[in-house]
Amino acid sequence: MKRRDFVKIGGLGATAIIIEGCNASGKPEKKEILPLVDLNETKVISTWSSGLKANKTAIKILKNNGSALDAIEKGLNVVESDPENTSVGVGGLPDANGNVTLDACIMDHNFNCGSVSYIKNIENPISVARKVMEETPHIMLSGKGAYEFALKNGFSHKNLLTESSKKSWEDWKKENNYKLPAINHENHDTIAMIAMDRKGNMATGCTTSGWAYKMEGRVGDSPIIGSGVYLDNEVGAACATGLGEAIIKICGSHAIVELMRNGVSPQQACKIAVERIKKSNKDLKDLQVGFIAMNKKGEIGSYSLYSGFNYAYQDIQRSKLIDSQYDLDWEN
Ligand code: SD4
Numbered sequence: 001m002k003r004r005d006f007v008k009i010g011g012l013g014a015t016a017i018i019i020e021g022c023n024a025s026g027k028p029e030k031k032e033i034l035p036l037v038d039l040n041e042t043k044v045i046s047t048w049s050s051g052l053k054a055n056k057t058a059i060k061i062l063k064n065n066g067s068a069l070d071a072i073e074k075g076l077n078v079v080e081s082d083p084e085n086t087s088v089g090v091g092g093l094p095d096a097n098g099n100v101t102l103d104a105c106i107m108d109h110n111f112n113c114g115s116v117s118y119i120k121n122i123e124n125p126i127s128v129a130r131k132v133m134e135e136t137p138h139i140m141l142s143g144k145g146a147y148e149f150a151l152k153n154g155f156s157h158k159n160l161l162t163e164s165s166k167k168s169w170e171d172w173k174k175e176n177n178y179k180l181p182a183i184n185h186e187n188h189d190t191i192a193m194i195a196m197d198r199k200g201n202m203a204t205g206c207t208t209s210g211w212a213y214k215m216e217g218r219v220g221d222s223p224i225i226g227s228g229v230y231l232d233n234e235v236g237a238a239c240a241t242g243l244g245e246a247i248i249k250i251c252g253s254h255a256i257v258e259l260m261r262n263g264v265s266p267q268q269a270c271k272i273a274v275e276r277i278k279k280s281n282k283d284l285k286d287l288q289v290g291f292i293a294m295n296k297k298g299e300i301g302s303y304s305l306y307s308g309f310n311y312a313y314q315d316i317q318r319s320k321l322i323d324s325q326y327d328l329d330w331e332n
Contacts, residue, residue: 041298043315044071046193047241047290050085051312052319054078058195059314068195068203069108076126076207079191083162087189090123091162092209094169097216100160103208103223104129109201109233115140117223122150123158126207140223172213190222192229192239194294204229204237211244220244226254235261236296242289250276256293266293267301274303274327290324306330
């Protein structure tokens with residue numbers, strides 16, 4: 001049999017095809033080919049309405065057989081570079097001392113992950129997180145080290161404090177005497193995203209400027225693998241937005257993936273995580289959290305503690321903003 005005589009001789013369910021033939025030196029060889037997932041299965045979800053435009057960039061990549069990892073990075077870059085979003089990247093609201101400090105992390109289908117926390121003056125921290133994942137033996141770089149690593153890898157220094165975010169910070173100092181604003185329904189829109197590519201691989205990522213006017217040095221859930229995001233490619237992925245301190249306490253995203261591993265639907269898993277948040281925090285006033293999840297079958301779900309959380313859904317035909325199910329009304 002010649003090399004070109006490879007023939008399809010058997011299947012492994014819907015996931016792989018085994019072909020047999022000869023290699024270049026004429027030796028018998030078996031090859032396993034993973035067929036592409038039906039284009040209709042390719043999808044991406046992300047938190048809040050700014051997810052709509054991030055998803056558009058992500059789906060273009062996925063449609064062209066790009067990887068879920070590229071879709072996550074490039075999708076999140078769109079929002080990081082948008083000065084209108086006051087919770088992410090350029091234009092993100094600063095800490096109490098006026099420094100814009102960013103957190104981000106990314107995870108692929110092989111449990112590879114990378115993260116940056118408390119990074120300043122870099123427009124696209126999710127891309128730095130990916131470099132940490134791909135170019136270093138570490139998972140998380142923080143502060144000055146993360147910044148210097150970024151510069152060495154071709155990222156440029158940028159002032160992220162816009163005129164408008166500076167003014168908001170100055171007004172806050174005058175009006176609130178350094179009292180932290182609540183993370184409630186009005187003042188946060190961190191983006192966290194999950195994508196499934198045509199190989200059936202998933203990836204997830206999250207990027208944020210964190211809690212507006214936080215104490216200098218504060219880091220939230222968003223760069224913490226297991227809290228801000230988690231993915232097991234055999235099971236599914238979850239990610240979070242809202243009060244990081246509450247999400248970290250229950251390792252929110254990891255908890256959801258473990259629930260899905262045990263057969264719980266993405267929707268129900270997000271709801272159970274929110275119930276754990278309720279149990280682990282005495283004071284729920286102004287404590288908004290929201291989770292989104294997708295399992296290996298492409299089923300999706302979300303749940304938030306309070307009303308007002310939404311997420312963006314995109315597949316090859318549809319783009320829509322979905323109001324999340326929730327536990328409590330803000331009004332009550
Ligand atoms: C944090 N989880 O730093 C982030 C904040 C957030 O939309 O999600 N804002 O705690």
